[in-house]
Amino acid sequence: MAEGASEAIGGIAAEALQQYVDRIEKLEEEKKALAEDIKQVYSEAKSTGFDTKILRKIIALRRVEEHERKEQEELLDLYKRAIGME
Amino acid sequence: MAEGASEAIGGIAAEALQQYVDRIEKLEEEKKALAEDIKQVYSEAKSTGFDTKILRKIIALRRVEEHERKEQEELLDLYKRAIGME
Amino acid sequence: MAEGASEAIGGIAAEALQQYVDRIEKLEEEKKALAEDIKQVYSEAKSTGFDTKILRKIIALRRVEEHERKEQEELLDLYKRAIGME
Amino acid sequence: MAEGASEAIGGIAAEALQQYVDRIEKLEEEKKALAEDIKQVYSEAKSTGFDTKILRKIIALRRVEEHERKEQEELLDLYKRAIGME
DNA sequence: CTGCCATTTTACCGGC
DNA sequence: GCCGGTAAAATGGCAG
Known part of the structure; x- marks a missing residue:
């Protein structure tokens, strides 16, 4: 072989x-x-x-906020395209 | 400040x-x-x-094999230390 | 009521x-x-x-061995089904 | 053997x-x-x-309540013994 | 009391 | 789009 x-x-x-x-x-x-x-x-x-439990909570919180921010951006993009703003 | x-x-x-x-x-x-x-x-x-289910299973199997190997080594080390061979 | x-x-x-x-x-x-x-x-x-650390390690090793056996069986089953042997 | x-x-x-x-x-x-x-x-x-996530929360909640109840009982026993009530 | 390990809960991803 | 199972995160418990 x-x-x-x-x-x-x-x-x-x-x-x-x-x-x-x-x-x-x-x-x-x-x-x-x-x-x-x-x-x-x-x-x-x-x-x-630092209290790691709290630190983890902070990270988690920021993660969902980031997620929400992205969703809002996507929604905004959708609206823009809907009215021909792209 | x-x-x-x-x-x-x-x-x-x-x-x-x-x-x-x-x-x-x-x-x-x-x-x-x-x-x-x-x-x-x-x-x-x-x-x-390729069938991803099979592929995933292969990866999983290899992972557990590796894990077993490690456990064996660690047990062996414990035995050695127990009889003063360290 | x-x-x-x-x-x-x-x-x-x-x-x-x-x-x-x-x-x-x-x-x-x-x-x-x-x-x-x-x-x-x-x-x-x-x-x-008995050294409980060793005892625990033995149990852990046997558990992972059992796990490996199961993974092997499952993979084999997947292979069989893939070639119509089920 | x-x-x-x-x-x-x-x-x-x-x-x-x-x-x-x-x-x-x-x-x-x-x-x-x-x-x-x-x-x-x-x-x-x-x-x-039923929503299992909520069901799990209920179980968890009852667990800590049970825990608190036991602590209160123990505290009560402590007090009793302190004043010779046992 | 601290680190580590098991368990448990949550999030995700692919399949139907 | 839901549902099931699978991996990740978080929490709790335990030994040292």
């Missing part, structure tokens, strides 16, 4: 599958690393006297 | 808090971007004929 | 709600009792000289 | 360990079954038109 080639079972498909699995796992690894970084920051905040 | 300087509002170090919020939000943004990338890859795999 | 009969308070079937609450609370009570039993066993093991 | 006996490695300890593992796993299995029963009840409630 030639170098670099996947198993003959499934042929090309097996190789493509392998690549998808690899790509996904790599991305998930990076994602996990970021999750750990975030935990780290919370931990650091805690050690400097 | 000089301009630009932070102060404690209600006993809270406002500037430090702001920085923590900023850092966390930045990391979460990156994390979210990665989540979207992952979704993208699944979508691409699907469009080239 | 006859005594003992339920009625809809604010459009809610009060009696049915009460029964669901009762059933859930009863089950949760039993669940909590089991959690205490488990703690008890760990405590007993510790008092007879 | 006689039937029914554990491996000689670790002698008696291995057998005792096995028993602890068995007992814990059995209890955890029962606990898991109860957790599934609870989910089942929520699901049933949902299918008869």
Whole structure:
């Protein structure tokens, strides 16, 4: 079997599958690393006297506000297009 | 008080808090971007004929295999330490 | 209205709600009792000289092994169905 | 090696360990079954038109009320003993 | 009492 | 568009 080639079972498909699995796992690894970084920051905040529970609430609150802001923008865009303002 | 300087509002170090919020939000943004990338890859795999349910199951299986491996190592380490081999 | 009969308070079937609450609370009570039993066993093991950390790790390892087995079975089922073997 | 006996490695300890593992796993299995029963009840409630999120809130609320009630009772007992009423 | 782990709750995403 | 299951976030509990 030639170098670099996947198993003959499934042929090309097996190789493509392998690549998808690899790509996904790599991305998930990076994602996990970021999750750990975030935990780290919370931990650091805690050690400097902040209440992480409240800090989390703040983050969550800002998240929904950001979400609302986007929805309003989208609504505005919709209106604009409706009256030919785009 | 000089301009630009932070102060404690209600006993809270406002500037430090702001920085923590900023850092966390930045990391979460990156994390979210990665989540979207992952979704993208699944979508691409699907469009080239793969069954995403199977693909997800493969990823899940590999994840739990990795987890098992780690648990084994940790147990082994505990045994070693228990008999003074560390 | 006859005594003992339920009625809809604010459009809610009060009696049915009460029964669901009762059933859930009863089950949760039993669940909590089991959690205490488990703690008890760990405590007993510790008092007879076992390292609970190792014991917990063994349990964790066996749990993840079982999980892996299930994932394998499920993946196999998916494969079978994919090739019309169901 | 006689039937029914554990491996000689670790002698008696291995057998005792096995028993602890068995007992814990059995209890955890029962606990898991109860957790599934609870989910089942929520699901049933949902299918008869209840909002499970609110139902969960009710359960949680009653739990803290029960907790408060117990604390008050304990406080009362403390007072009683303090003045020789026990 | 602090960090860690399990559980629980919430949010999301794909399928029907 | 809902519903089911799946992953994320948050909370609580427990051991050290």
